[in-house]
Amino acid sequence: MDFISGLLPHILNGLALGLLFALIALGFTLIVSVMEVINLAHGSLFALGAYVALLVISPDLSALGPLGEAYAALPLGARYAIALVIAPLAVAVVGFGLEVCLRRTYGKKKEYGLLLTFGAALVIEEAIRLTWGPAEQVLPTPEAVTGAFLAGDMIYSKYRVFAAVFGLCAIGLVWLFLDKTPYGAIIKAGAHDSEMVRALGINLSRLQLLVFGFGAALAGIAGIILAPIWGLRPHVGVDAVIPAFLIIVLGGIGSFWGAVAGGLLVGLAVGITGAYATDWSILSMYLLLILVLSVRARGLFGKKTVLET
Amino acid sequence: MKQRLTRLLLAAAPLALAAGLAAEAFAENKPLVIGLTSDASGQYANSGASDRRGMLMAIEEFNAKGGVLGRRIETVHIDTETTPATGSRVAERMISQHKVGFLIGAVSSGVANAISQVAQKHGVIYLNTNSSSPTESGKNCHRVKFVWDGNGTNFAQSAVKSAIGTYGKDWLLLTNDYVWGHNTSATTRKLAEANGATIVEEILVPQGTRDFSSILLKTQQIGPKVIAAAVGGDDQKAMRTQVADLGMGAKYAWINNQQDWPDVYGLPKENLFGVFGTTWYYKLDLPGVDDFVKRYQALYPDTKMRVPGNVFFNGYWATRSLLEAVEKAGTTNNHAVIKRLEQLRIPAEVRLQHDDAYMNPKTHQMQQTVYLATANLESDDPDHLFKIVSRSAPDTIADRAAEETCKLESFEDTPVYQP
Numbered sequence: 041m042d043f044i045s046g047l048l049p050h051i052l053n054g055l056a057l058g059l060l061f062a063l064i065a066l067g068f069t070l071i072v073s074v075m076e077v078i079n080l081a082h083g084s085l086f087a088l089g090a091y092v093a094l095l096v097i098s099p100d101l102s103a104l105g106p107l108g109e110a111y112a113a114l115p116l117g118a119r120y121a122i123a124l125v126i127a128p129l130a131v132a133v134v135g136f137g138l139e140v141c142l143r144r145t146y147g148k149k150k151e152y153g154l155l156l157t158f159g160a161a162l163v164i165e166e167a168i169r170l171t172w173g174p175a176e177q178v179l180p181t182p183e184a185v186t187g188a189f190l191a192g193d194m195i196y197s198k199y200r201v202f203a204a205v206f207g208l209c210a211i212g213l214v215w216l217f218l219d220k221t222p223y224g225a226i227i228k229a230g231a232h233d234s235e236m237v238r239a240l241g242i243n244l245s246r247l248q249l250l251v252f253g254f255g256a257a258l259a260g261i262a263g264i265i266l267a268p269i270w271g272l273r274p275h276v277g278v279d280a281v282i283p284a285f286l287i288i289v290l291g292g293i294g295s296f297w298g299a300v301a302g303g304l305l306v307g308l309a310v311g312i313t314g315a316y317a318t319d320w321s322i323l324s325m326y327l328l329l330i331l332v333l334s335v336r337a338r339g340l341f342g343k344k345t346v347l348e349t
Numbered sequence: 350m351k352q353r354l355t356r357l358l359l360a361a362a363p364l365a366l367a368a369g370l371a372a373e374a375f376a377e378n379k380p381l382v383i384g385l386t387s388d389a390s391g392q393y394a395n396s397g398a399s400d401r402r403g404m405l406m407a408i409e410e411f412n413a414k415g416g417v418l419g420r421r422i423e424t425v426h427i428d429t430e431t432t433p434a435t436g437s438r439v440a441e442r443m444i445s446q447h448k449v450g451f452l453i454g455a456v457s458s459g460v461a462n463a464i465s466q467v468a469q470k471h472g473v474i475y476l477n478t479n480s481s482s483p484t485e486s487g488k489n490c491h492r493v494k495f496v497w498d499g500n501g502t503n504f505a506q507s508a509v510k511s512a513i514g515t516y517g518k519d520w521l522l523l524t525n526d527y528v529w530g531h532n533t534s535a536t537t538r539k540l541a542e543a544n545g546a547t548i549v550e551e552i553l554v555p556q557g558t559r560d561f562s563s564i565l566l567k568t569q570q571i572g573p574k575v576i577a578a579a580v581g582g583d584d585q586k587a588m589r590t591q592v593a594d595l596g597m598g599a600k601y602a603w604i605n606n607q608q609d610w611p612d613v614y615g616l617p618k619e620n621l622f623g624v625f626g627t628t629w630y631y632k633l634d635l636p637g638v639d640d641f642v643k644r645y646q647a648l649y650p651d652t653k654m655r656v657p658g659n660v661f662f663n664g665y666w667a668t669r670s671l672l673e674a675v676e677k678a679g680t681t682n683n684h685a686v687i688k689r690l691e692q693l694r695i696p697a698e699v700r701l702q703h704d705d706a707y708m709n710p711k712t713h714q715m716q717q718t719v720y721l722a723t724a725n726l727e728s729d730d731p732d733h734l735f736k737i738v739s740r741s742a743p744d745t746i747a748d749r750a751a752e753e754t755c756k757l758e759s760f761e762d763t764p765v766y767q768p
Contacts, residue, residue, distance in 0.1 A: 049566050053562050053563055057562065057563075175614055176586050176612075178617055186594070187596065193569075195595050195597065197562070197595055199594060268594075269559075269587075270590075271559075273395070273586070279559050311562070311563045313563075314562075315567045318552050318555070319555055320555075322558065323555070
């Protein structure tokens with residue numbers, strides 16, 4: 041096997057991984073850009089999404105009698121699809137609650153928001169531990185995307201392809217929403233100049249509530265998609281929040297495409313070093329960050345942000 | 350004047366004697382505080398909880414019969430976070446502020462090593478319950494430290510030789526990039542090469558790895574016959590899930606040095622590919638095992654882990670053996686208790702294993718039966734995960750190299766400590 045044909049699977053794998061990283065960072069970047077808050081509870085919301093999905097996919101509905109049995113008899117694919125809708129909504133509701141708590145910190149030092157979301161992360165993680173227990177859980181996936189297929193002479197995971205395609209679609213849909221709908225225009229305007237948005241008569245509090253909920257829902261979706269790969273345990277969110285933070289700094293705080301590009305670059309870095317210098321694979325994302333910030337202090341697509349004021 | 354002073358002294362003497370006796374009685378009856386140094390966060394959070402439950406059950410049993418030497422046993426737990434630096438800090442704090450009598454607990458060898466250095470400095474007996482790097486009873490051994498788990502060498506010896514004959518000679522090592530992973534893989538390499546195998550590659554897996562796709566792609570490109578994995582904790586859980594998803598569990602012969610029960614409990618049996626070592630299983634067909642399981646279930650009725658595993662077992666036995674040693678020594682003096690522990694021998698029927706277990710006085714590592722297991726796909730019982738395929742008596746898998754590398758401090762160099 042020559043070097044190029046040996047490298048190609050790792051590049052493709054890195055891109056797939058990058059899409060998943062971008063998916064993790066999407067909700068994070070949305071909240072930072074509009075709310076001016078670094079949401080350290082992002083990882084816990086990520087975990088919560090996966091756990092709620094577990095509840096929706098494999099519920100104990102024996103108390104509901106025939107209705108419960110009928111639901112349990114639904115194909116796994118159907119329950120998975122339902123989970124992909126219900127779990128993010130549930131996480132969005134938690135996000136709404138968190139945003140209401142955050143309101144007292146608006147206009148004050150950024151550290152207050154940071155501390156509050158950090159506290160919320162611990163509370164959510166502990167609530168998960170109390171509800172579902174500390175042990176490892178498995179989020180079932182539909183049979184159609186379970187198992188492996190042969191790509192040339194390599195075995196590759198069907199679920200990973202599904203997850204990457206899902207990530208791509210989610211990125212596309214969020215972009216369409218932000219770029220092509222009036223609601224998206226308001227959100228972007230809010231990120232750019234919140235005072236002007238308020239002056240135009242738009243209810244900024246409601247906008248912030250909705251954006252935080254939307255960002256939380258995106259974290260929940262990422263959790264559902266990543267859980268079958270990373271596994272599911274109460275502290276799985278810690279594994280998500282660090283790369284999410286790194287990616288938005290790398291891509292430029294508040295930049296949608298920055299988050300996508302940052303995710304892809306991190307995926308490529310981790311994927312390729314994972315093949316040729318595995319012990320450097322986690323470190324590679326930090327080295328990449330140092331490299332980019334040395335050249336562009338605001339990240340790849342970053343502009344002067346609210347966090348700098 | 351002289352007479353008055355004499356009378357005063359005579360009157361004061363009984364009072365002083367009474368006060369002295371009262372003080373001694375108070376000291377004897379004051380609670381004995383044990384510091385639990387188990388992880389509650391990080392890679393071994395789940396195992397740390399299981400370890401702690403084992404220690405607490407032993408303490409509960411002693412307190413139910415009046416404590417030890419008439420003293421009630423109390424505990425203090427501080428999270429060691431699966432981080433060596435935190436382990437050092439926690440040990441210092443427990444000794445200097447909480448005045449603990451003993452320190453118990455570890456899953457990570459890095460953390461165990463850090464704690465034991467602090468413990469040796471103060472002369473506090475420390476029980477490394479569940480970390481299994483060969484260095485823990487080798488070059489990092491200490492007079493105050495006792496290691497209760499089987500180590501990488503024990504497990505490798507029970508698996509390597511037969512695997513070469515059965516599966517082939519091209520071996521790939523997957524090594525968690527920290528002390529336990531490195532030492533375990535080094536032992537596996539040595540044993541495999543000594544028995545005619547070739548190590549075609551060693552892949553280092555950084556701690557905290559959640560995505561194994563590039564590693565598994567590379568493994569396919571290399572195409573070994575046998576994969577010997579020394580990957581633990583959450584890293585191992587993620588690896589098992591991804592290997593099972595790719596169907597690679599059946600494509601290669603996997604040897605997982607040791608399989609801690611909390612790392613696999615709740616996972617589908619398909620994820621339990623390959624063979625792996627363990628020191629205990631709740632379905633061992635031995636008298637007393639069922640009763641042990643029932644005691645666990647009675648004490649922890651709400652835990653999601655319905656049956657105890659090897660980590661719990663080690664936590665329990667370490668603590669119980671320490672308290673029995675204190676009782677036999679009749680004192681909490683560290684030198685006396687250490688001498689008792691160095692002579693420890695537990696009959697198989699008491700220990701709930703197939704062979705008598707004993708403490709190696711040269712290395713302070715518990716010598717015990719090691720079982721080789723695989724997934725139990727025949728049972729529908731979700732708790733009945735393992736099928737024991739063979740077992741090795743302690744002397745057949747002993748870590749002889751550790752006896753050469755371990756240099757225990759002398760008693761003269763170990764500070765006296767009497768909590």
